[in-house]
Amino acid sequence: MKTLLKPIALFSAFAMILLLSAMNLKPKKIIFFGDSITQAGVKPGGYVDLIKKALDSSKYEVIGAGIGGNKVYDLYLRMEDDVLNKKPDVVVIYIGVNDVWHKQSSRTGTDYDKFIRFYEALIKKIRANGAKVVLCTPAVIGEKKNNANEMDADLDKYSGAIRDIAAKNNLPLCDLRTIFKTYNAENNIEDKEKGILTSDGVHLNAKGNQTLADNLLPLVQ
Structure with missing residues (x-):
């Protein structure tokens, strides 16, 4: 009986090693x-693409x-x-530009109090699903220095939240x-509205994508 138990124990140990190895390979x-x-x-050269290429x-x-045009409540609805059905290990939430921008451009932005409630609800559900959450503040709506862009005050308020x-x-x-504000203060010599880290004052150019990728990469590994 002892001779039979020994191979069974060895097989069980080997099976456990294989199982742990498979889990580690995921x-x-x-x-x-x-x-x-x-x-x-x-897209090629975008910040997600750059991070993907930097990781094994x-x-x-x-x-x-x-998804273009999304605000915080759009993220909550989808x-x-x-996100949740894909069972991620890490979720990076990068939202807020449209919540501010669309208040002025199309009257469909997100009030400050609602923004906070939806944002916190997002975090709560994602963490309950077992994922680590990384947050990002919205960068810019216009790249002029010294708070000269029309929506700088609101961006600062929502970023503070x-x-x-x-x-x-x-x-x-x-x-x-x-x-982004620090970079523009140091590098936007001609005080341009766009073209430093963005192509249009909002969406990232090559330098903006690289800047975002460089700063996010250590937080997602």
Whole structure:
């Protein structure tokens, strides 16, 4: 009987090793959840594409889930299909530009209090699904310096809310608002409205995509 138990024990141990190895081989799934900036980010040279290329494809699966025009409540409404059902390990939330911008451009933006409630609800559901959450502040709507862009005050206010949410929930934060403002202060010599880190004052050019990728990469690994 003892001679029979020994091979069974060895087989069980071997099976456990194989199981653990298989679990370790499963790539870490990262979803970038946002608006048109993220939608464009999956294209060659976009920030999602740059991060994907910087990571080992055998260890990471990178998915872009951006839709143009989206605001925070759009993310909440499509979260089940585009995020939760995919069982990600990490979700990067990059939203807020349209919530501010569309208040002025089409009267369909998101009031500050509603923005916070939807944002916190997003985080709660994603974390309950077992994923790590990384937050990003909205970068710019116009690249002029010294708060000369029309919507700078609102962007600062909404970015401040995201910083507070990150601190309250002990979440990693990519503070793009501060990063982009600092870069423009130092490099936008002619005080241009666009063309420094963006192509049109909002959407990222090559330098903007690289800047975002460089700052996000350490937070998603």
